Amino acid sequence: MEVREIKALIALMSDHGLVELEIEDKKGKIRLVRGGVAHAVETNSVAPATAKPAARRSRAPEPSAELSRDGAAKPLELGENQRIIESPMVGTFYRASAPDAVPFVEEGATVRKGQTVCIIEAMKMMNEIEAPFAGRIVRILVENAQPVEYGQALMIMEVG
């Protein structure tokens, strides 16, 4: 499927308020999941398929037309057994316990449930973020020492 076609599908989804779309034809199969909807599952710190941009910029007070469009953040491609680790607070993301220390995890690392994967510093407090289940760190989405917001996707993990 071409990028042009995928774009058209995404536009269609947002026009009709669709959250998820799966299409199969001769050319293959595609599954699209729109972001911004992950907040429906606030009770869970691990929410599906959304990455939020760090500190959204929007210089101009554009009226409503733009508002309806931007509702969804850029979706993250997630495999079936992959989950996102979200930031439980606003703060600064650190991959290691000290500037010269070895990072808690690297991409590809296998982690136990409850193992510290990163730190969020908020109000001079170091909050250790733990792996919600045993598995593998597939991707780290945030650079070291970057500010993150509540609910922002930090890492992609694979169950298993």
Added chain:
Amino acid sequence: MFKKLLVANRGTIAIRIIRACRELGIPTLSVYSTADKDALHVRMADESVCIGPPAAEDSYLSIPSILSAALTYGADAVHPGYGFLSENGDFAEACQRSGLQFVGPRARHIRLMGDKPRARRIMKRAGVPVLPGSDGKGVTELRDALADAKRLGFPVLIKAAAGGGGKGMRIVRDAKELERLFPVARAESEAAFSSRTMYLEKYLEHARHVEFQIVADNFRNVIHLGERDCSIQRRHQKVIEESPCPVLTPRLREKMGKAAVRAAEVVGYSNVGTVEFLLAPNGEFYFIEMNTRIQVEHGVTEMVTGIDLVKESIRLAQGEPLKLKQRQVTFSGSAIEFRIYAEDPDRHIPSPGIVSSHHPPGGLGVRVETALYDGYRVPVHYDPLIAKLIVHSDSRELTMVRARAALREYLVDGIRTNIPLHLKILHDPDFIRGDYSTGFLKRYEPPSNRRPVEPPAAKAS
């Protein structure tokens, strides 16, 4: 000049603060809960940060989350707006300790005025008239309340020492009613403010709620910007505010204004604030409380004085001195504000949902402060105030004519609003004459909502 100002609020006041910052050239950082990701203040600020889930305790009321956002994203000032953390002394103090300038008074002034019995004592000592009421630190036990009530004579008003927004407030007309309602009011206060301390005040029949806007700098200069009559209230919640007060004579205005300035002076207050009085039909007035923040109805004063109060609050927080002397303040015309609530006008219950179309009125002297837009979903988690319509003209008569036209023009589809109630009030002969008191709105209360403990205002004492 502030480098970046964090707006610790949402809705209309967040928009108002962002606009003021734009005029001053200060970059803004807005914070929001996940329920507000599509809110206008998120779009209008230069930067926005999500700080928590929908529940206010975990987002707009969470001091660590807001401070963390300010420090992480490099803000050096915090504007609290109204509601939420605006009158929380601990928040003001935490801001200062984190090196952030809190746009408002000092923490000790917030705490002092938040302790209503203490504020009463200080005002009494300073010669500002207060209503007869409980002395000392207030009462927690029913028998002390009964003793106070006997001394004052019924009817009395039960109030929460830490109160605000009408919570923990009850009018009682005899000892039996006091016995029944004192524990209820105390429980309400405990739930809302974690405080069992109450106090009693003599209840004044047919009184008007008249408040004075004051502005103070860090150098002990204090002026007032005239009054607002906020007597049109439902259950101690303001619905319509106007300036000038239709019954205030220039002499009385001067006297009350001086008392308001004195109230701020005796404590060394700084930044914007409001001194609330009850005005009796005989022209006697009494201090009720001081609000240590910008008020919802600040726009009314802005229209008649031409002074931008939100910009002023930011300027004063930057340590700038007052530019005006009292005699340089002039008042022009009449302004009335209508609070538009997302509520069923017949039953007075909230009406959240999607605003399918929003068409605000316009024209000369018509100002709309709102965070609504077409397709916006009014969340269930927060205050139902969705817009403020402020109408201004040379005379009260013309302002009312203009307001009727503007309210008829105002279209909000998809949810219900109290616009029909405003139109009814604008056709009420008593309102038109300016002849009203805090009990006015009871006549428009749906029968099922009427509280049996509060007889109609017409029953004079």
